[in-house]
Amino acid sequence: EVNTIGSKGNNVHIAGHVVNMKSVLEKIREQIQNIE
Secondary structure, eight states: OHHHHHHHOOOHHHHHHHHHHHHHHHHHHHHHHHHO
């Protein structure tokens, strides 16, 4: 869904937020793997 927002949002500000969201999601995935 984050990728969809990034591809459909033709705005520099949106692109910046998408990059930040991807980074946060990656950190969450790493934390989940550490719990498992």
